[in-house]
Amino acid sequence: MQITEFGGPEVLKVVDVPEPAPGDGQQLYDVSTAGINFADTHQIENSYLSAQKLPLTPGAEFVGTPVGGGQRVVGLLDGGGYAERVVAHDFLTWAVPDGVSDEQALAVVLQGSTAWHLLRTCAHLAEGETVVVIAGAGGVGSLAVQLARRWGAGRVIATASSPEKRALAEELGAHATVDPALATDDPKTFTGALREANGGKPVDIVLEMTGGNVFTGSLSALAPFGRLVTYGMAARQETAPVPPGALMQKSRAVIGFWLAHCMARPQMMDAAMHDLLPMVAEGALKPVVGGRYPMSAVREAHQDLLARRTTGKLVLDPAR
Structure with missing residues (x-):
């Protein structure tokens, strides 16, 4: 081709x-x-x-x-x-x-090694932490849900765009699921849904590959010392800049990942x-x-x- x-x-x-x-x-x-x-x-x-x-x-x-x-x-x-x-x-x-x-x-x-490095190399998942997996029924997400459970995540929350995909994410090990369409109009709605899925508390890790409002809403959902790892731009939308103060205020991090850099090592x-x-x-x-x-x-x-x-x-x- x-x-x-x-x-x-x-x-x-x-x-x-x-x-x-x-x-x-x-x-x-x-x-x-x-x-x-x-x-x-x-x-x-x-x-x-x-x-x-x-x-x-x-x-x-x-x-x-x-x-x-x-x-x-x-x-x-x-x-x-x-x-x-x-x-x-x-x-x-x-x-x-x-x-x-x-x-x-x-x-x-490619997708499995991406999930592996997102959790191990970038997010440094610790036992008991809450992990949000955006697109939890997709190629990377479906493996990240399983690996997060295997490696001791206290709670795994997956997003998926249909009832069938949300059911699949739960079969793979997600404790709760969220519809990413909630981010379409207002990222604050998405932030609230992620926290509600975590018992009202902020989350520790988000693996994010959409961009736009999903990125913004995910970042706001992070707890102090939380990490958002971004590895895609599926929405093909511009993402609002992240001011340094927004990171310092909650001691949170935004980490980018591209597997090509691992291929060079x-x-x-x-x-x-x-x-x-x-x-x-x-x-x-x-x-x-x-x-x-x-x-x-x-x-x-x-x-x-x-x-x-x-x-x-x-x-x-x-x-x-």
């Missing part, structure tokens, strides 16, 4: 291109399954954190085997994942244990993946698989993501 102009799902097109050639420390892989992420919708618009260059093949993750045979791996890429074959760095691939499906492996390589990726993959193999962590789309239906997958019709992990089948 390639784009030659920036835009929405309509710019994605199937094309034939030369096979990529591996360099030092790289291998060529036959892709069995490619992952889809919400960030891909930003990438094809050129609205993400780093400027994109045309022509562009989206996709940051894959499961496959070396051309000619070998161990099945899950890997991260600097683009190019929506393809039949990819080239990947050895230090950004991990063996997939038997019993872990392609979809499960893809759920943890392989030991950080290894720490997450060597923890997550065994959890999945043991059944202790249950990735939510949201749907497998033929490569030819990638536009539909992006449309479903943008319309908030999906839960969990979406993947592409390059053979179809």
Whole structure:
């Protein structure tokens, strides 16, 4: 799949291109399954954190085997994942244990490692703290809810946009759920809903990937020494500036996170993946698989993501 102009799902097109050639420390892989992420919708618009260059093949993750045979791996890429074959760095691939499906492996390589680092590296979750997970039925959120419970959060509150998604978040371990639509008109309403879900008390940690009023309302919900970790801009809305005084007044923090910085430090990726993959193999962590789309239906997958019709992990089948 390639784009030659920036835009929405309509710019994605199937094309034939030369096979990529591996360099030092790289291998060529036959892709069995490619992952889809919400960030891909930003990438094809050129609205993400780093400027994109045309022509562009989206996709940051894959499961496959070396051309000619070998161990099945899950890997991260600097683009190019929506393809039949990819080239990947050895230090950004991990063996997939038997019993872990392609979809499960893809759920943890980017979104799972993001959830891992949001809680461990950025928020420094301590036992007994209250954690709010925005989009708790999504790819990152559904895993963050489970990890927060596993690591001792005293209360986990998830937001989700439909009764079905809120029920799923509760099945995964959320103690309470909130409709993020409450933030549409007034962030104070959202702040009140988060605190009400926490027994009237402010919260300790918010994992936030929407921006706009959700960001503002989440920040106001924090207790002293609370941490808001922001890792997305799904609403595509401007967020009000945060004055230093607003942070000092409650001794609260706003922390940004982008997994690309961990990819530049392989030991950080290894720490997450060597923890997550065994959890999945043991059944202790249950990735939510949201749907497998033929490569030819990638536009539909992006449309479903943008319309908030999906839960969990979406993947592409390059053979179809």
